[in-house]
Amino acid sequence: MSVVTLTINDELVSAQAEQTLLEAIREQGIDLPTLCHMDGLSDKGGCRLCMVEMTNNNNRLVPACVTKVQEGQSIRTESDKLTNYRKMIIELLLSERNHICAVCVMNGHCELQNLAAHLGVNHVRYEYVVPDLPMDASHERFVQDHNRCILCMRCVRVCHEVEGAHNWDVMGRGVNSLVIADLNKPWGSSRSCTGCGKCVQVCPTGALSKKGSTVAEMVKHHDFLGWIMNGREKNIWEYR
């Protein structure tokens, strides 16, 4: 496997040619915020939080999760401009739906909330859209709450790529998009859903939760995904 050399934050580093920039950056121990990315799932470059500046190309912004490393590439992971953009992204996400952290089942464990705190988002500069969105509690074990959804599509990908059921899809366009079950049926009546709960565990917010969860009670565990993928792809069946 060939190796390329690139510059990350003024440090020369080497990476494997097939790696993404995100993988190479994280291998260096550098923290880069992400929301739609999840180890074990394909990348889609949706949330744009992992944008980095290509300093050898007019500081052009590229999403690190879907950009492959290249020989001679020079990138920067932190700048005032990047921080500002990342904060704007979080603020836009918060303004699009009804993210009422104080009464959310994921309060204190939410990736969106944690990132907002990490990036110093202490207010939202945009007008809240306040959409009137329903909850779907028709499933026997789980609840879907569109109000908390950030359209990261981890649920769509894990169901299609790992479980193989493809229960979830996306309906509509832009901010009006909704994650739907079985071509827009109540989740409980979906015939494709196996009830495995993988979508619930990978969801970064309170959009998908276990039924009966009360405020701040939902905690999600992602490590099952690494276990399944290592077993399936590398035949390593070791729960770590």
Added chain:
Amino acid sequence: MTRTVIIDPVTRIEGHAKISIHLDDAGKVTDTRFHVTEFRGFEKFCVGRSFWEMPGITARICGICPVSHLMASAKAGDAILGVKIPPTAEKLRRIMNWGQIIQSHALSFFHLSSPDLIMGMDSEPAQRNIMGLIQQDSELARKGIRLRQFGQDVIRILGGKSIHPAWTVPGGVREPLSVQNRDRIATMLSETSSWIDTAFDVLYDAHEKFQGEVGNYGEFPSLFAGLVGPDGELEHYDGQWRVVNSEGKRLEEGIAPERYRDVIGEAVEPWSYLKFPYYKPLGYANGAGMYRVGPLARLNVCDFAGTRRANRALHEFRRIMKQAKPVSNTFYYHYARLIEILFCLEKIEETINDPIIVDTHVRSQANVNQLVGIGVSEAPRGTLFHEYHIDEQGIIKEVNLVIATGQNNLAMNKTVHQIAQAYVDGTKLTEGMLNRVEHGIRMYDPCLSCSTHAVGQMPLHIQLFSPDGEVLDELVQGK
């Protein structure tokens, strides 16, 4: 020329309100109104949410008494699940509820009302608050603050935090009480005795000092309503509703919480966001169905308290009225509040000594079994009802909340009117006169939302209007 005096905002209460006093040509009071000027909208925006979330959401109605909403909401959730919660969970909920009543009553008595009682109704407004009290008598203020702290600490130990703990849930509670935490509560309890004794000393002095006010501060007949236990004892968590009239006759006995709509009607007036509940059989017209809830009402409806010292205190309390009638004077809400603190301290002590209290089975599991859930609890300010209608998935379709303060709305208006008539002279308005009117509201300790006003200021705003709306005179303080 008729005039209107506006007290806006009413200070040292929980929430936002104003009082208008209408004067005739001679400066005499003709009409008064207590307006609640904030709108919350919980009954509307909870629609579409899951009933599992309701304790967490409705606790946000108030930062002072979130526990009351947690109790009523979780009990409505229990009813939807159709479960009997584990006995330990019920006892733990009761302990938190008693802790809540202690902290809220201590806040009302020491932080909000005692400046009037100790410094006088006409004292310097800039000093007439808890900070002024600390300067004047730091030891007394410290005891008041510590008593409230005890209640807050009990809530914090059980629920993880003192404000909006999401610990009470449909089916029980989320975490059991550890042996260490039980012992912490027991240790803290041992200190509280002298604090409550001090509170009673302040109260007895106030009764001596304000003999005139005692007779004019909301002295009128009304109905009284509250929960009582199975044997007629003082009850704050469960039980059945009892209504008595001013003669002590029981009009209702054994009303199960889910039947509250049979006896409570809710009227609306265009000049206030607070609804006007009334006792349905007597009607709304002319205040016939006016009833009072809260500490005074609870002591009036129960047969006995149920703990040693509180029983004795209740016996003394009832000597106020001859012929064994209910105590009808609103000023004695303060007295009733202190007796309830004493009762709650004794009940906490009794309950934490029950070995079952550290049992770890504290949550019953179930799903939606009923489509309507009604929960009731006695909040510090009176009976609180939560009623939820859900679909088969547990999504809320309709919410009705009957808040204690609302049930005192008619009585608060009457109290304000009586005090204004006795003390407000339109020909020479003083701040002290208007403070008496405000104190009339403070006696009910109304909880109009989640916030109290900043201390150290008296943002009193009085305006005199001519009939055509022209401002004739204006007095603004503390700004």
